[in-house]
Amino acid sequence: MTPHPRYRELVETGFAAANFIGDLGIRATDCGPGWVEAELDILPRHLQQNGFIHAGVQATLADHSAGAAAATLVAEGQTVLTLEFKLNLLRPARGQRLLCRAEVLKAGRQVSVVEAEVFSLQDGEKCLFSKATVTMAVVPIP
Template sequence: MTPPDPDYRQVVERSFQEAAFLSDLGIRLHDVGPGWCETVLPVARRHLQHTGIIHAGVQSTIADHTAGAAAMSLTPAHEYILTVEFKIHLLRPGKGESLFCRAEVLKPGRHFHVVESQVYALDDGKRTLVSKLVATMAVLARPSAEA
């Protein structure tokens, strides 16, 4: 896939730098290319629910933002991405030292992109798929400076 914005990397990097919630959680951009993105999260106690499993909200957040970043990589500079719908499958309990997420655009479109994210728990060198998200991302015109 050819990105319509040659500066897509900077756009994606900025989306991580400017998202305070991601910073609060510790989610970091690992790598990005046309139509895909990878993120990582070192797991801390604050990411766990009461039974010691990685909270579903944490998995949803990393999967959603990574999907959005993958979609951004295929979006023209005068447009931006907004999640309009997603479904997450929590496949097994998330346990591990860190999370790794990879998102890929399944179907880019003029008005909507369909994106899939896979979230893996990494523990002692072993990678286990813990959740999968499919999202619809709206492609919207950036507001003009006068608006």
């Protein structure tokens, strides 16, 4: 697929315009055609009752990053909406910052499939907490 001509602007605008994403504190850190990286500084409000980072926080980080990655490969006048996603929680998530990298596996004219990993860096090592597979519908911008 050909990258969107303004993919970086599209990603930045998509993160800035999503109120829920801003409320959580998720921000894009880098992007390119077919991929996006994002991060979230963990606060007490992101934790569940046992002190681990809530699965919903991880799901939101993965889903929004996946959508942004897919959006880098759509044509002018199109956007993406999540059709379905599956999140595998691999271990209890802890740490001061979550990182996410989303990469498009298959970019199509009507449907794209994206994989997103949520992790932290602990002692310089990547600790993977969850992995999502996200199916995105490519739709016209209303």
